[in-house]
Amino acid sequence: MNIYYEGVLASTGINILLALSAYTILATNRLSLGNAGFMAIGAYVSSYLTVNVGWPLFPSIAVAGAAPALIALAIGRPVLRLQGIYFVMVTLAFGEVTRTFFQNFEPTGGAYGMRGMSGVTIEMIYAFVAAFVLLYVAFDRSRAARLTYTLRDDDEAARSIGIDVVAVRLIAFAWGALVAGIAGALFAHYALYIESGNFNFLISASAVLFVILGGVQTFWGAIIGAVVLTLLPEALRFLDAWRLSAYGAILVAMMVLRPEGILTRTLLRRLRRLSPR
Amino acid sequence: MTPLLELRNVSKRFGGLTAVDAVSFSIEAGELVGLIGPNGAGKTTLFNIIAGVYRPSQGQLLHRGDAISMLDPARIAKRGIARTFQNIRLFQSLTVLEHLLVAQTCRGLGLLAELNPLVSGAERTRRKAAMELLELVGLENRHDEIAIHLPYGAQRRLEIARALATSPELLLLDEPAAGLNDTETVGLREMLDALRAQHYTILLVEHDMKLVMRVCSRILVLEFGKLIASGAPAEIQVNPEVINAYLGAEA
Ligand SMILES: Nc1ncnc2c1ncn2[C@@H]1O[C@H](COP(=O)(O)OP(=O)(O)O)[C@@H](O)[C@H]1O
Ligand SMILES: [Mg+2]
Numbered sequence: 001m002n003i004y005y006e007g008v009l010a011s012t013g014i015n016i017l018l019a020l021s022a023y024t025i026l027a028t029n030r031l032s033l034g035n036a037g038f039m040a041i042g043a044y045v046s047s048y049l050t051v052n053v054g055w056p057l058f059p060s061i062a063v064a065g066a067a068p069a070l071i072a073l074a075i076g077r078p079v080l081r082l083q084g085i086y087f088v089m090v091t092l093a094f095g096e097v098t099r100t101f102f103q104n105f106e107p108t109g110g111a112y113g114m115r116g117m118s119g120v121t122i123e124m125i126y127a128f129v130a131a132f133v134l135l136y137v138a139f140d141r142s143r144a145a146r147l148t149y150t151l152r153d154d155d156e157a158a159r160s161i162g163i164d165v166v167a168v169r170l171i172a173f174a175w176g177a178l179v180a181g182i183a184g185a186l187f188a189h190y191a192l193y194i195e196s197g198n199f200n201f202l203i204s205a206s207a208v209l210f211v212i213l214g215g216v217q218t219f220w221g222a223i224i225g226a227v228v229l230t231l232l233p234e235a236l237r238f239l240d241a242w243r244l245s246a247y248g249a250i251l252v253a254m255m256v257l258r259p260e261g262i263l264t265r266t267l268l269r270r271l272r273r274l275s276p277r
Numbered sequence: 278m279t280p281l282l283e284l285r286n287v288s289k290r291f292g293g294l295t296a297v298d299a300v301s302f303s304i305e306a307g308e309l310v311g312l313i314g315p316n317g318a319g320k321t322t323l324f325n326i327i328a329g330v331y332r333p334s335q336g337q338l339l340h341r342g343d344a345i346s347m348l349d350p351a352r353i354a355k356r357g358i359a360r361t362f363q364n365i366r367l368f369q370s371l372t373v374l375e376h377l378l379v380a381q382t383c384r385g386l387g388l389l390a391e392l393n394p395l396v397s398g399a400e401r402t403r404r405k406a407a408m409e410l411l412e413l414v415g416l417e418n419r420h421d422e423i424a425i426h427l428p429y430g431a432q433r434r435l436e437i438a439r440a441l442a443t444s445p446e447l448l449l450l451d452e453p454a455a456g457l458n459d460t461e462t463v464g465l466r467e468m469l470d471a472l473r474a475q476h477y478t479i480l481l482v483e484h485d486m487k488l489v490m491r492v493c494s495r496i497l498v499l500e501f502g503k504l505i506a507s508g509a510p511a512e513i514q515v516n517p518e519v520i521n522a523y524l525g526a527e528a
Contacts (some may be wrong), residue, residue: 143400144391146371146379153368160328160362161443162354162383217370265370 042181215261
């Protein structure tokens, strides 16, 4: 495959995982702008394990998922108590603190970054994407999925029917961190080189943008948003200098024309009815 | 016998305002008790204390003899005390039937059990039970609609059905007739009669006096946070303090 197209395809796959991570947290009515921090932890932990400790790839990827999830569990209780803009600010700060930590942390290369990782192919990225999509499909069909919808809508009503909103939200936060961590590990071992700047605030923001433009009501919206928004700038390359302006204009137009996102639950239900069984 | 619910000297202060002032009463299983009082008397606050939304500033709450004033709303619901809201609070992304299906998990085994696809036989039983509840509140034909698209009266009935779906032993209804037209109020009255026949225990806050006098076996009267009277509907109707409170409120 052409190296350029492969690179675009790889970042599409990574972005799908990042969008799913943002979606999971957003689905419990919390907007996190710190998921790049979880991604960084996954990237650096797995890289350290494979390069410095000599671990094989897959156990390292597993730990790259577990480490940010544990951190999310540890910080989640007080942080998830915050709502709206306060939660946004705290997660944003978390992402930036994590990034500057790795910028200065010598054992993982500090400002020089890390190299020497390898072993993740484009096929492997999409194997992970496929595995996670299957997990999300399975979860969406479970009875537990309905319980999580109540958190998006009304905490007080959810509590009144016995739903432990604190616990459900904490689990979702940790799961979102896990998915971001794995995305980070795949990224590190595909890109072969990482530095703290790879995990800046814009990564967190675009993950949220994928979800909002794709549609916040179902995880398919997050996936579609990630695909469309990763491919769009590439498709606009023929515009040269006008590329970014056109990209911005299209985003604005999409938000104005369809504020609820590309895919909604109602649209999904209609599509299901159309498809023959 | 220990009462189903007992309040001992319960107070709630918001800053300088005492919204509930040293209230004591108890409710026996199977009773349908009315709680009346002018606007701002503290009825909703009292509900929020029982439901675990507020901690009482003072006093004790006992459910079957156990102290429950430290429990959060989810734990209270799991103990079998369900409530509706004076300002309707439905889930905007869920259908009518889904409201009941989520509420049914209240007394269940929690999120992990709900994740297990092997426990699917339970799902069919639950759907059947949910449809029966929808029949009770007259919403069986609208089970697939998004709940917040229902007309107002239907939304109120769905709130009651959702509370019932948690299999409660005590039901707290906060002004279920508010905003209903006459036919809808008659429907509500028939529903309350049906619930009473099924031996639900209910604490009913309501302004519609005709309704309260008809369905309740006992009535509590709250004014400025204080319990000023308690008794059978016939006694309450002629109680001078109650008449005074209501005339005072209307004047
Ligand atoms: N969260 C709160 N903070 C401050 N004051 C409150 C709060 N909730 C209720 N109140 C006050 O407590 C009093 C009782 O209110 P409420 O319980 O809603 O009365 P009712 O339901 O009988 O109409 C009112 O004066 C109200 O303004
Ligand atoms: Mg009230």
